[in-house]
Amino acid sequence: MPSYDKNLQSALDFLILSQNIDGGWGYHRDGMSYTEPTAFSLLALLNPAIAPKLSASDPRYTAIQKGLGWLRQGQHPDGGWGVFREDEVSAWMTYPATWLLNVLLRFPELFTAYGRPEDANARERAQQWIINRGREPAIDSSAVFNEVRKLFKIDSNLRGWSWGTQEAGWVIPTSLALVALAYNNSATTNSEIVKNGKDYLRDRACPDGGWNVGNPWMLDKQLPPTPDATSFALLGWRVLLNASDFGTTDQLQKAIGVLTDFVRNSNSDQTIVLGTLALRLFDESTASLDAMIKGVTRPFGPEKVQKKTAKGQDVITGGWVNSPYTTAFAALALSETRYYIQPA
Amino acid sequence: MTIRTSTRKRKILSRRQFTRLMLTGAIGGTAVVAEFASRPLGLVKWFGINFRRISRGFGQSSQVAIVNAPSYDNVSEILTQLRTAWESVDSPEVAGKRVVLKPNIIYNIPGRVINTHPAVIEAAILLMREKQAKEVIVAEGTAYQRDIIDLLYQSGIQDVLERNSVAFVDLNHDDIVKVKNKGGYSGRENHWLPRTIAQADLLVSMPKLKTHHWAGATLSMKNMYGTVPGLKYGWPKNALHVTGIEANIVELYETLAPQVAIVDGIIGMEEDGPLFGRAKSTQVLVVGRDLVAVDATCARIMGFEPSDKVIKHIWYGNWLGQGIMSRDKIIIKGVPLESVRQNYVPPPSLDDDLKRY
Numbered sequence: 126m127p128s129y130d131k132n133l134q135s136a137l138d139f140l141i142l143s144q145n146i147d148g149g150w151g152y153h154r155d156g157m158s159y160t161e162p163t164a165f166s167l168l169a170l171l172n173p174a175i176a177p178k179l180s181a182s183d184p185r186y187t188a189i190q191k192g193l194g195w196l197r198q199g200q201h202p203d204g205g206w207g208v209f210r211e212d213e214v215s216a217w218m219t220y221p222a223t224w225l226l227n228v229l230l231r232f233p234e235l236f237t238a239y240g241r242p243e244d245a246n247a248r249e250r251a252q253q254w255i256i257n258r259g260r261e262p263a264i265d266s267s268a269v270f271n272e273v274r275k276l277f278k279i280d281s282n283l284r285g286w287s288w289g290t291q292e293a294g295w296v297i298p299t300s301l302a303l304v305a306l307a308y309n310n311s312a313t314t315n316s317e318i319v320k321n322g323k324d325y326l327r328d329r330a331c332p333d334g335g336w337n338v339g340n341p342w343m344l345d346k347q348l349p350p351t352p353d354a355t356s357f358a359l360l361g362w363r364v365l366l367n368a369s370d371f372g373t374t375d376q377l378q379k380a381i382g383v384l385t386d387f388v389r390n391s392n393s394d395q396t397i398v399l400g401t402l403a404l405r406l407f408d409e410s411t412a413s414l415d416a417m418i419k420g421v422t423r424p425f426g427p428e429k430v431q432k433k434t435a436k437g438q439d440v441i442t443g444g445w446v447n448s449p450y451t452t453a454f455a456a457l458a459l460s461e462t463r464y465y466i467q468p469a
Numbered sequence: 470m471t472i473r474t475s476t477r478k479r480k481i482l483s484r485r486q487f488t489r490l491m492l493t494g495a496i497g498g499t500a501v502v503a504e505f506a507s508r509p510l511g512l513v514k515w516f517g518i519n520f521r522r523i524s525r526g527f528g529q530s531s532q533v534a535i536v537n538a539p540s541y542d543n544v545s546e547i548l549t550q551l552r553t554a555w556e557s558v559d560s561p562e563v564a565g566k567r568v569v570l571k572p573n574i575i576y577n578i579p580g581r582v583i584n585t586h587p588a589v590i591e592a593a594i595l596l597m598r599e600k601q602a603k604e605v606i607v608a609e610g611t612a613y614q615r616d617i618i619d620l621l622y623q624s625g626i627q628d629v630l631e632r633n634s635v636a637f638v639d640l641n642h643d644d645i646v647k648v649k650n651k652g653g654y655s656g657r658e659n660h661w662l663p664r665t666i667a668q669a670d671l672l673v674s675m676p677k678l679k680t681h682h683w684a685g686a687t688l689s690m691k692n693m694y695g696t697v698p699g700l701k702y703g704w705p706k707n708a709l710h711v712t713g714i715e716a717n718i719v720e721l722y723e724t725l726a727p728q729v730a731i732v733d734g735i736i737g738m739e740e741d742g743p744l745f746g747r748a749k750s751t752q753v754l755v756v757g758r759d760l761v762a763v764d765a766t767c768a769r770i771m772g773f774e775p776s777d778k779v780i781k782h783i784w785y786g787n788w789l790g791q792g793i794m795s796r797d798k799i800i801i802k803g804v805p806l807e808s809v810r811q812n813y814v815p816p817p818s819l820d821d822d823l824k825r826y
Contacts, residue, residue: 152642159700208700209645212661217703288703292711295703297615338613338704344682344817346745349578351614392627393618426628434622 132418133459135443136452137175140166141188142442143449147210148195150449160199160206160218162450164225167192169456171225173464177234189239193229196222197247204250205258215254217288220301223251227308228465255302256318259286261294278342283325285339295339296329296354300361307364309467323365326358327376334379335387352387352396355380356403363406363466381407388413392423392434394446395454402458406466417455514653521790531759531793532558533766534802535809538735538754541588547754548592551731554756555596557802561729561758563600566670569638570594572733573676573692574609575743577623582736582748585675587625589733589754593675594633608665610640610695612705617641638665641699652720654789655712660724661701672696672728674760678737678753678767680746680816684714685780686771687743688764689730693721718782719789722760730763731756734770739813746816753809761792762799769796769806771813779815 144150149158150166170176170189179186199206199222205215206222226248229235236244264270264281273281285294286302303322306313313319331341335350336358342348359380381404388400401413420437424430438445438455445451457465482490534554538547570593572585590607597605607630611617617639621627630637643663650657666672676692684691694706694717702708709717722728732755738746753770757763764783765775775783775794787794 151644157644161700211647212701216701289708292703292708297704343745344741346741348613348744349576352619353615391619392622393616395616396619399616425622426631 129414129418129459132438132443133172133456135438136445136456136459137170137172137185137443139439139442139444139452140170140449140456141184143444143447143452144188144192148191149210150192150453152448152450154444154447154449157209158195159209160196161208161221162453163192163196164218164221165453165457166449167196168221168225168228168465169453169460171228171235171239172456172460172462173232173235174460174462177232177238179238186238193239196225197241197243200247200251203258204247204252204254206251214289215258216290217259217286217298217301219251219254219259220286220298220305223248223255223305224301224308224465226251227305227310231309231467232464252306252313255286255305258290259298259302260284260318261287262291276342276344277340279340280328283321283328285322285325285329293339294325296326296336297338297357299325299339300357303361304364304466319365323362326361330358330376330380331383333383334376335383336380350380350383352384352391352400355384355387356396356399359384359403359406360466363403377407388416392421394420394435394437395448395451397421397435398445398451398455398458402454405458406463414458417458518788518790529793530798530800531757531762532800532802533755533757533759533762534558535766535770535806536754536756536803537752537809539752541586541735544588544591544595547588547735548595551589551592551596551754551756552599554731554754554803555600558757560756561671561727563597563602563671565601565603567604567668568597568602568606568671568673569665569669570597570605570607570673570675571692571696572607572609572626573679573687573695573743574611574617574620574624574626576613577620578744581744581746582738583677583679583744584620584624584626585677585733586735587629589731589735590626590675591629591633593673593731594629594635597673602671606636606638606665606669608638608640608663608696610663610698612695612699615641615699615704638663640665640696641704643698645698645701648724650720650724652716652723654716654720655709657712657720660721661698662696662725663698666696666725669726672726674728674730676730676732677743678732678734678751678755678771680739680742680771680813682741682743682816682818683710684718684782685816686764686768686773688767688780689728689732689760690718690722690764690782690786693725693728694718696721696725715782715785719785719791722786722791723789727758728760729756729758730760732763732767734767737771737813739771740816742816747814749811749813751809751811753804759792761786761794765794765796766799766801766806770809770811772811773813773815 143154145158149163205219285299331350335355337351401417421435425432534557536550536554538550574584640663645661648660648662674689674692681687734751734753737749737751739749740746768775773779
């Protein structure tokens with residue numbers, strides 16, 4: 126198997142270069158800091174095979190400490206995080222922030238180097254927010270339940286997680302919330318709330334495979350799947366999988382097939398990177414890594430001229446589309462171990 | 470038994486005093502009632518709205534241009550028609566301005582006419598450059614997926630962007646800034662908006678002429694939903710639905726930068742819009758800077774009467790004094806409305822309780 130260590134190291138170097146002065150990361154280099162890309166950038170940098178060995182004078186060590194500082198300072202008294210530092214309302218980016226804390230607390234060598242005593246309590250408060258505030262409210266009207274069933278063909282007794290609070294659940298925040306709750310936590314994995322969330326994902330899957338925002342049907346018509354929702358749902362699914370998920374349904378295989386097609390035909394580095402990350406959780410084949418790194422060339426425009434549409438890894442900066450967010454996902458995909466996902 | 474030790478004179482109000490007391494009570498009572506009735510707007514806002522409405526009664530009108538555009542095949546022909554429309558109404562000055570074109574780009578479903586056509590977008594780019602805009606940007610915050618890149622390729626818009634060297638901004642992942650909510654109808658004090666939108670000198674709303682199963686129709690005002698960032702409001706942006714679709718539509722209209730509309734009605738959508746409706750050849754472009762008037766005109770082209778409240782946000786926009794809905798106060802330039810009016814099949818009507826889905 127080829128080694129992608131050089132690509133991984135360049136990707137991590139890009140993350141260091143693109144860290145903002147305040148310690149956070151954005152969706153674009155030089156863009157403002159947001160909680161989600163900060164959490165994922167840290168998740169990539171906190172590779173247990175790399176991060177614990179860094180000396181205190183290493184720029185990566187400094188970047189990680191600074192980034193963790195940004196994140197820790199951003200947690201609200203209610204346990205959640207806003208979308209960015211000035212955002213006083215806790216919302217969905219609490220889920221990736223909690224995911225990061227899960228990984229930091231899971232590996233003793235990471236915790237020794239970068240953890241703080243209050244991190245366990247921070248994670249506990251965050252998970253309480255996720256359960257009490259992030260989860261969508263129950264439907265208390267049988268008339269609404271029946272109407273939703275009829276129009277959208279979904280079971281609104283299955284409660285997902287919201288983008289905000291006290292709102293409807295959707296597939297991407299649900300997937301992230303499930304990882305935040307169930308990572309390395311078999312007790313939570315078997316809890317009714319998480320089981321309900323897993324059933325939510327099953328219920329919201331598109332009939333022909335994959336996921337979209339969370340409406341597989343809209344007034345008797347199928348709404349097609351999208352690569353981002355399918356990728357995040359597979360990430361969530363991977364954490365929750367157990368033996369009973371195989372053989373009883375081909376939903377998982379259909380989703381993998383759908384995402385494989387998306388990745389194969391996409392012109393977007395973000396879709397290719399995130400899709401590759403999700404697919405590698407189920408198939409360690411490295412073919413998709415090559416496309417992710419080299420980019421893709423396709424016929425483009427009315428004259429069908431060959432054009433590099435997805436650029437791949439930038440050979441100078443080491444990043445993807447000058448985005449810390451996309452590069453963080455790429456670094457996770459390039460990692461030799463799946464430390465960031467703990468199978469149930 | 471009570472023994473009176475002094476004589477008390479009974480105070481009797483004079484007629485004047487009594488009248489003053491009653492008047493004070495009536496004014497105070499009216500103020501209390503008005504204050505309650507005006508919530509959540511508040512008395513000051515309520516008076517401002519009524520003042521706007523009254524002053525509109527004294528001769529104000531709006532201009533909307535309707536031009537024929539037979540097909541998407543020839544961008545030059547579309548540009549010619551668009552220029553005619555633009556110059557026939559009181560269009561805003563563009564020279565020296567940063568102009569953001571905001572089309573409707575949602576999904577790529579084969580056989581469905583969902584997105585603003587790239588030929589119309591290209592014509593708008595060329596027109597803005599003709600009018601010497603300092604900068605032209607195309608921007609969208611698509612509602613059903615986080616990554617818009619493949620949509621740009623599949624829809625043909627990427628080709629237009631590259632051919633014309635125009636930047637595209639994904640409004641869902643732009644830097645976000647706080648903007649004071651000028652409306653106050655949704656209960657929010659502020660909006661979080663993309664920096665690209667907050668810094669625009671002119672916003673050009675470029676919707677598709679489509680029905681919409683939540684809002685009645687998606688036209689130039691509803692199209693501005695796509696300016697709010699998904700990072701803050703989710704995908705889809707149902708967080709706005711549950712605080713009132715109409716309230717948020719009119720509020721955004723009031724809060725955002727000066728706007729003008731270019732409606733792609735060459736092929737519209739009837740029935741179950743905004744995604745699964747049927748294509749309807751209508752062969753028009755509609756242009757105007759009063760988006761209430763533009764939407765009212767588009768509704769009439771589709772065969773709907775906006776005063777029937779089928780498309781509520783038009784009615785509210787009119788009521789709030791944001792623009793003009795009344796047919797006799799809209800001056801149509803170009804082709805007569807009656808010559809292009811059609812009978813669009815309306816969308817299914819859905820219960821308000823379901824809007825969170």
